[in-house]
Amino acid sequence: MRNNFDITGKVVVITGGSGLLGRAHAQAVAEFGAIPVIGDIDLGPAAGILDEIHKNTGIKGDLVELDVTSSNSIAAALEQLTNVHGRVDVLINNAALNPSVSNKSDDSKEWSRFEDFSTDVWNRDLDVGLTGAFLCSQIFGNHMKENKHGVIINIASDLALIAPDQRIYRVEGLSEDMQPVKPVSYSVVKAGLVALTKYLAVYWADQGIRVNALCPGGIFDNQDIGFVNKLSELIPMGRMAEPSEYKSAIVFLCSEASRYMTGSCLTIDGGRTVW
Numbered sequence: 021m022r023n024n025f026d027i028t029g030k031v032v033v034i035t036g037g038s039g040l041l042g043r044a045h046a047q048a049v050a051e052f053g054a055i056p057v058i059g060d061i062d063l064g065p066a067a068g069i070l071d072e073i074h075k076n077t078g079i080k081g082d083l084v085e086l087d088v089t090s091s092n093s094i095a096a097a098l099e100q101l102t103n104v105h106g107r108v109d110v111l112i113n114n115a116a117l118n119p120s121v122s123n124k125s126d127d128s129k130e131w132s133r134f135e136d137f138s139t140d141v142w143n144r145d146l147d148v149g150l151t152g153a154f155l156c157s158q159i160f161g162n163h164m165k166e167n168k169h170g171v172i173i174n175i176a177s178d179l180a181l182i183a184p185d186q187r188i189y190r191v192e193g194l195s196e197d198m199q200p201v202k203p204v205s206y207s208v209v210k211a212g213l214v215a216l217t218k219y220l221a222v223y224w225a226d227q228g229i230r231v232n233a234l235c236p237g238g239i240f241d242n243q244d245i246g247f248v249n250k251l252s253e254l255i256p257m258g259r260m261a262e263p264s265e266y267k268s269a270i271v272f273l274c275s276e277a278s279r280y281m282t283g284s285c286l287t288i289d290g291g292r293t294v295w
């Protein structure tokens with residue numbers, strides 16, 4: 021049974037790997053022997069993350085500059101990685117824009133509200149979160165198809181499954197039309213990733229490629245205490261997640277332990293979507 025979780029030597033590309041959750045995915049796969057590759061448009065934190073992983077696990081990870089909105093950039097990253105490692109075994113589509121819902125607005129309008137939501141922000145969010153996953157799945161997936169094996173994991177969200185409860189973003193004293201909300205683009209990107217997961221799982225089922233989604237709940241990252249309390253009340257377990265609480269699921273989805281699983285959404289949210 022333990023051998024099923026062994027991913028020794030697998031090359032795992034994590035888009036948005038420099039971010040809060042991406043670095044936890046990198047640590048997770050390294051702890052089980054895989055080679056994490058941080059693929060990010062911002063590689064600033066990447067060397068530090070890889071040093072830490074090397075110190076903790078003895079695994080030497082890799083990094084690659086990657087803009088998920090550009091097919092040229094993704095193809096160049098794949099070429100670089102196949103030159104160095106020979107192949108890519110796992111793709112984690114993790115990059116997304118996560119606008120923090122702001123408490124203050126100096127403008128005459130609140131940007132996040134649906135009534136005046138700009139197509140610029142809509143297009144930018146869909147470009148990174150959804151088109152980015154489409155392009156990476158296409159380019160890395162074609163490579164996996166040639167190798168007749170591969171795993172794709174799409175990082176969705178509990179908000180792929182339920183609507184945001186906009187009451188938790190409310191700010192005392194603001195008029196209704198100035199109240200910040202979770203943007204519509206976030207829900208659409210995440211629901212789109214679930215559809216992409218199911219589509220590709222079936223499309224490549226006979227090519228040795230498994231495609232699953234992880235739907236994480238909100239991660240505590242020193243947000244405003246009022247927000248944390250309001251969100252925690254919506255979660256049966258009464259608290260937000262720690263970044264490390266998704267690590268086992270990532271290893272499970274990467275490994276042979278999930279070999280009969282494709283097209284599924286693994287929801288880990290403290291029970292939020294059950295209520």
Ligand SMILES: NC(=O)c1ccc[n+]([C@@H]2O[C@H](COP(=O)([O-])OP(=O)(O)OC[C@H]3O[C@@H](n4cnc5c(N)ncnc54)[C@H](O)[C@@H]3O)[C@@H](O)[C@H]2O)c1
Nearest residue numbers: 036038039040041060061062087088114115116177238239
């Ligand atoms: N943080 C949460 O509470 C939470 C909850 C549920 C789901 N998620 C999802 O988990 C994933 C990671 O979230 P996070 O909190 O770590 O976000 P983050 O903002 O910390 O990291 C996102 C990373 O994506 C990178 N990125 C942005 N545009 C890119 C591009 N064009 N090409 C390549 N990389 C790009 C950024 O540089 C950044 O390193 C996201 O898909 C997010 O929606 C997060």
